[in-house]
Amino acid sequence: MGRVTVKNLQEGMVLEEDLRAPNGRFILGKGATLKDKYIRMFKIWGITGADVEGIEEEEVVRRARLEEEALRQARLYVDGYFPPGDGEDACAAAVRSFCVRRFAEEYTSGMPPSALPVVGSLPRPPEGHFGRSFSAYALAKDEVRLFSFPDIYFKIQEVINSPISSATSIAKVVSNDPNLAARLLRLVNSSFYGFPNPIQSIPRAIAIIGSNELTALALAVSTMKVFTNVPREYVDMKSFWRHSIACGVFSRLLAYSKRIRSEERFFLAGLLHDLGRIILYTKTPKEMTYALELSFFERIPLWRAEKRVFGFDHTAVGKVLMEEWRIPQGIRFLCDHHHAPEAENAPEEAAYVHLADYLANSVRIGTSGSLYLSGVEGSLWERIELDEGDIEAVLVQGERQIREIMNIFLMS
Numbered sequence: 001m002g003r004v005t006v007k008n009l010q011e012g013m014v015l016e017e018d019l020r021a022p023n024g025r026f027i028l029g030k031g032a033t034l035k036d037k038y039i040r041m042f043k044i045w046g047i048t049g050a051d052v053e054g055i056e057e058e059e060v061v062r063r064a065r066l067e068e069e070a071l072r073q074a075r076l077y078v079d080g081y082f083p084p085g086d087g088e089d090a091c092a093a094a095v096r097s098f099c100v101r102r103f104a105e106e107y108t109s110g111m112p113p114s115a116l117p118v119v120g121s122l123p124r125p126p127e128g129h130f131g132r133s134f135s136a137y138a139l140a141k142d143e144v145r146l147f148s149f150p151d152i153y154f155k156i157q158e159v160i161n162s163p164i165s166s167a168t169s170i171a172k173v174v175s176n177d178p179n180l181a182a183r184l185l186r187l188v189n190s191s192f193y194g195f196p197n198p199i200q201s202i203p204r205a206i207a208i209i210g211s212n213e214l215t216a217l218a219l220a221v222s223t224m225k226v227f228t229n230v231p232r233e234y235v236d237m238k239s240f241w242r243h244s245i246a247c248g249v250f251s252r253l254l255a256y257s258k259r260i261r262s263e264e265r266f267f268l269a270g271l272l273h274d275l276g277r278i279i280l281y282t283k284t285p286k287e288m289t290y291a292l293e294l295s296f297f298e299r300i301p302l303w304r305a306e307k308r309v310f311g312f313d314h315t316a317v318g319k320v321l322m323e324e325w326r327i328p329q330g331i332r333f334l335c336d337h338h339h340a341p342e343a344e345n346a347p348e349e350a351a352y353v354h355l356a357d358y359l360a361n362s363v364r365i366g367t368s369g370s371l372y373l374s375g376v377e378g379s380l381w382e383r384i385e386l387d388e389g390d391i392e393a394v395l396v397q398g399e400r401q402i403r404e405i406m407n408i409f410l411m412s
């Protein structure tokens, strides 16, 4: 018999002793066979381990050593891009320890995360070449001609804004695009919404989630199609969208946890927040390479390096593009300020997108190119009254939703 930590418990293991929570509450009796759903609950009840039949003490010690080694490697890895700060606040510490656990699992499973660039291994970019001759406006304007926005979005908008619009007329427009309709149905049936019964038709989906939400989702689904042809040498679009989806899911969950209405716009803002960067990668690849090198060389977030190279960052470019595409102002404002949520003119709610971006970059689910974290002002966590428990819940819930949405959006 041996004691197995909760992380190493597996479905099918049999309890050698009664299992109780730290507060003494009886959980499962001796001889019970563990199931995945019980093991998930153990963590919530604060159970750290259980005595299990048929596992020798040596095996337990071996597993504990492996776990310890994986944690050591994960800590080193996370410190590489998320340096522990003096007086780190409780929320940042919770994010860090979540990341360490997540990467430790990857080390244990034999699929370690990809290596981080070694600081100083890249040349210092030629500061003298940094041009201030770019205009965010001109870059984005030009791009609008190349990447025309999906018609379907404007058609839905038109129907919604019409005084005689009805759920049926919106459903008709969406159903005319079978691919969009199929994706939307998969989305409303995913854990993102978590409805208990399957939703089988677009009119039903509209009745349940509302036409504004459905339009936002239609916009989200169609946006990704606009940029599918960006050459890989500029930017890995799959990784870019994974980062964007992660930011959208985390924003939506953070807003939801604070009971903010219409969380779909947070999802959409997360999805669109780094759009300007795609334009910088495709239109000015040489300068973006400088910006990346500068960010790796000085270990600064990429948006700060962009400011040094271009005189502005990707939010300025994204702003013009989104204005041209007539993205609703409520969403645009969340994106415009995602790197400066404390700016005077920033809407309060930009803090959610900012924090979501921070979470997505911390757990490294996809990337839009930035490696080093900006850090979050302690006052921001306080302003939206998040504690470590909220953050942990958002991270755990988010990972599953991100996986599902990636599959839905990238399905062919």
Ligand SMILES: [Fe+2]
Pocket (backbone or CB within 6 Å): 273, 274, 303, 314, 338, 339, 357
């Ligand atoms: Fe950004």
Ligand SMILES: [Fe+2]
Pocket (backbone or CB within 6 Å): 243, 247, 273, 274, 357, 368
């Ligand atoms: Fe981002």
